[in-house]
Amino acid sequence: MAVHVLTLLAWAGDEPLKSEEIACSVNTNAVVIRRILCALGRAGLVTSQTGAAGGSRLARPAREITLRDVYRAVEGQDIFALHRQPPNPKCRVGVNIEGVLGDVLAAVGGAVEQVLGEISVESIRQSIKTSSRSSSNRSSSSRRQPRRKRA
Amino acid sequence: MAVHVLTLLAWAGDEPLKSEEIACSVNTNAVVIRRILCALGRAGLVTSQTGAAGGSRLARPAREITLRDVYRAVEGQDIFALHRQPPNPKCRVGVNIEGVLGDVLAAVGGAVEQVLGEISVESIRQSIKTSSRSSSNRSSSSRRQPRRKRA
DNA sequence: CCGTTTGTATCTATATTTGTTACAAACGGC
DNA sequence: GCCGTTTGTAACAAATATAGATACAAACGG
Numbered sequence: 001m002a003v004h005v006l007t008l009l010a011w012a013g014d015e016p017l018k019s020e021e022i023a024c025s026v027n028t029n030a031v032v033i034r035r036i037l038c039a040l041g042r043a044g045l046v047t048s049q050t051g052a053a054g055g056s057r058l059a060r061p062a063r064e065i066t067l068r069d070v071y072r073a074v075e076g077q078d079i080f081a082l083h084r085q086p087p088n089p090k091c092r093v094g095v096n097i098e099g100v101l102g103d104v105l106a107a108v109g110g111a112v113e114q115v116l117g118e119i120s121v122e123s124i125r126q127s128i129k130t131s132s133r134s135s136s137n138r139s140s141s142s143r144r145q146p147r148r149k150r151a
Numbered sequence: 152m153a154v155h156v157l158t159l160l161a162w163a164g165d166e167p168l169k170s171e172e173i174a175c176s177v178n179t180n181a182v183v184i185r186r187i188l189c190a191l192g193r194a195g196l197v198t199s200q201t202g203a204a205g206g207s208r209l210a211r212p213a214r215e216i217t218l219r220d221v222y223r224a225v226e227g228q229d230i231f232a233l234h235r236q237p238p239n240p241k242c243r244v245g246v247n248i249e250g251v252l253g254d255v256l257a258a259v260g261g262a263v264e265q266v267l268g269e270i271s272v273e274s275i276r277q278s279i280k281t282s283s284r285s286s287s288n289r290s291s292s293s294r295r296q297p298r299r300k301r302a
Numbered sequence: 303c304c305g306t307t308t309g310t311a312t313c314t315a316t317a318t319t320t321g322t323t324a325c326a327a328a329c330g331g332c
Numbered sequence: 333g334c335c336g337t338t339t340g341t342a343a344c345a346a347a348t349a350t351a352g353a354t355a356c357a358a359a360c361g362g
């Protein structure tokens with residue numbers, strides 16, 4: 001949803017968008033959008049203004065905002081997590097497993113961020129533009145079902 | 152937790168472990184372990200036997216089981232997900248965003264699997280072995296707090 | 303044949319996320 | 333300076349997912 005929001009803002013250019021307008025396209029409540037915009041604002045990706053002529057716009061060119069920035073702004077930091085309840089410390093494996101898995105998760109997180117770091121909001125916008133031109137497109141044709149697990 | 156389970160099984164070697172024993176080290180309920188073992192069994196990573204002398208053991212050498220196998224066995228398929236409620240199809244961005252993001256998620260998933268595919272259960276076991284030898288270790292010393300979001 | 307263990311169903315508790323209502327603070331136009 | 337508008341945030345309800353627990357039939361070995 002955050003990527004969706006930023007893509008809309010990229011499209012709008014200089015013109016500020018109101019959370020209500022964005023919510024309409026995303027098909028959700030305006031407060032949900034404001035929460036996202038707030039997080040993006042704290043990360044320095046967007047600027048917002050209150051008041052009658054208010055709204056939000058990108059803080060810098062869409063080409064200079066990567067999905068990695070978005071990821072860091074809206075996701076906490078731990079996508080994968082360890083045991084909810086710590087393992088039994090009396091077991092030789094239990095004592096150390098969390099430390100070792102921590103390294104694994106760090107490696108995974110790094111790989112995720114590297115992939116996301118190579119994709120800009122502008123490139124997303126471009127993909128959408130081309131998608132809407134040709135309907136015989138591999139992008140939009142694939143996937144229409146995965147409504148599972150955390151948005 | 153699945154990695155924890157497999158590491159224990161790798162340690163046990165030929166001797167089958169009961170779900171109750173595993174649950175003790177992981178510090179959870181035996182049924183939770185059995186659920187994991189069942190998923191791992193369906194993926195062909197472990198074999199289990201009922202009965203008095205029953206229990207579970209690895210279906211093949213620990214070196215030939217990667218965390219990618221584990222990942223596929225226990226996680227559904229979509230770690231990241233799209234909008235819970237589909238975007239507004241009347242919006243130019245809303246129509247195509249899911250297709251484009253689907254490609255992004257596929258790329259991220261591929262990167263995750265690639266990293267996990269290079270780590271075997273055996274290497275996890277080795278890391279734990281060395282961890283427990285030297286206490287001045289970067290692995291186990293780092294991280295002790297991230298109890299956030301899904302185990 | 304009998305005790306043990308898996309596999310699975312079912313239920314509860316807990317955590318997380320989303321959606322919703324409400325409202326103070328900020329801002330621009332008049 | 334006032335007034336309507338919009339953000340930022342709090343508070344709460346609803347939906348969803350996961351973990352933990354109890355129960356029990358089926359399978360297996362001695």
